[in-house]
Amino acid sequence: MGRGKRGLLAAAVTVVCAVTVLAVPGTAFASVPAAPAEPSPRTTPRTPAPATPAPAPVPDRELEKVRAELDSLYHDAAVATDAYNAAEEKVRKQSAQLAALHKRTDAARQELADLKNQAGAAARAQYRDNGLPPMARFLLTDNPERFADGAGTLLNGARATKKLIAETDRLERELQRDTDDAAARWKKLERDRKDKAAAQKTVRERIKDAEKLESRLQKQEMERLAELERRAAHRAQTAWLDSGVLKKARDSASAGGARAVAFATAQLGKPYVWGAEGPDSFDCSGLTSQAWADAGTVIPRTSQEQWKHLRHVDVTKMRPGDLVIYFADATHVGMYVGDGKIIHAPRPGRTVTVTGAGTMPILGVVRPDA
Structure with a gap:
């Protein structure tokens, strides 16, 4: 501080002190020379820091563009969500169908194994009878009663053998068909899983883009954006009701x-x-x-x-x-x-x-x- 300013300040302090003394009753008046005084550090004026300018508010027309972009991003996310849900439903159905096919083929394989065991048992019985087939033994018999019994046994055996062969063939065809069906369904399941994963990725990307866009807005701008959305919804609902649609x-x-x-x-x-x-x-x-x-x-x-x-x-x-x-x-x-x-x-x-x-x-x- 310069000497001139210090002198003025000292003179001002002297005047204030003198007025104070005069104002107190019973105080003797005396001429006291004023001593020069340095100002207190507290009284030193400080230059205020420049205020940070507030960001300019985003115009409503710009917020409307943001709202339209958000609507578009969330709509894309909804499209991908529907695709994800559809793929998830297909995966669920394909998995259930594959489980049922595996259960059916396991039962068919067991039944086929049982039929082959029966065929093996019949072959072993024939071997025990000196290798003669039932027809040969039937023709060589010389006992009329045994001939009649043999005819019935032969007929029943032939029917049983024919049924055994037919059932074995049927099971083998069904097993092959179910195995092929399972392979085709497995391929489709893998495609559905890939579709589901792709849709899942798209959903996450669109939501992330929308959240990033919203994060750039100030709190006041988010409130204004919400108000613009409410106004748009109110206009649309009012127009819809005014059309008489609910009569x-x-x-x-x-x-x-x-x-x-x-x-x-x-x-x-x-x-x-x-x-x-x-x-x-x-x-x-x-x-x-x-x-x-x-x-x-x-x-x-x-x-x-x-x-x-x-x-x-x-x-x-x-x-x-x-x-x-x-x-x-x-x-x-x-x-x-x-x-x-x-x-x-x-x-x-x-x-x-x-x-x-x-x-x-x-x-x-x-x-x-x-």
Whole structure:
């Protein structure tokens, strides 16, 4: 600090002290020369650090692009999830069929071995009879009674031998057919396992890409993104309801539909996990298939197969328990619960929830208990 500034500060301190003395009653006045004083280090002014400028907020139009990209990534993950579930179902069926084939071929091999043992026993008996076949011994007999007994024995033996040969041939053909079938099914099982692994890899990659995209957003931007999503869903649901689509819809469910809705309702809040069928987590078709299984009706595992094999009903006539299939490729499904709403497992990072049935593009409606 320069001398001029120190002098001014000293003079100011002197004035303050003098005023204080004068202000206290009973204090004698005396002229005291002011001594120059150095300022306290506490009073030394400090230059504030420059504030870090806040990042510029992302415009809504840019967040809309992010939302569209996220929707695309999660849709790709849903497509791969359906492919994974389909391959998993095929692997399960192929494995069960192979196990049944192996069990059947093992039984056939045992039966074939028993037949060959019987044939061997017959050959050994012939050897014990001096190597003469039954026909020769029958023709050489000179006893009428033995002739009659021999004729019956010969006929029965011939029938037994013929049956033994026919049964052996049949078993050998069946065994060969089952062995070939098992080999073909094994090859198909290996293809299904590769398809399942490829789909699994795609699901993980798409989800990872989506999570990476979301991680670049600030907390406020994530909140705004969620608000944009809510607004878009509200607009879509309002437009769908305004179309009058629910004028003929029924809010009364069948007995099976009521049980399926009750099951789905009990899962609210559980996390979405791709490929999951409960009890602690679900994907979209895992939830609907398990809900109807609980109601006593077995339906296909994937949303695409549900759309393909279950009876279609007009969306205006849907009732609680019906399944609403979404997107042109049938890659999402929810369960209609009445009042224009569905219960569904939305996507990774979300939980089983209730939402408007018209918040996503509807492909159609199917009824498991038609």
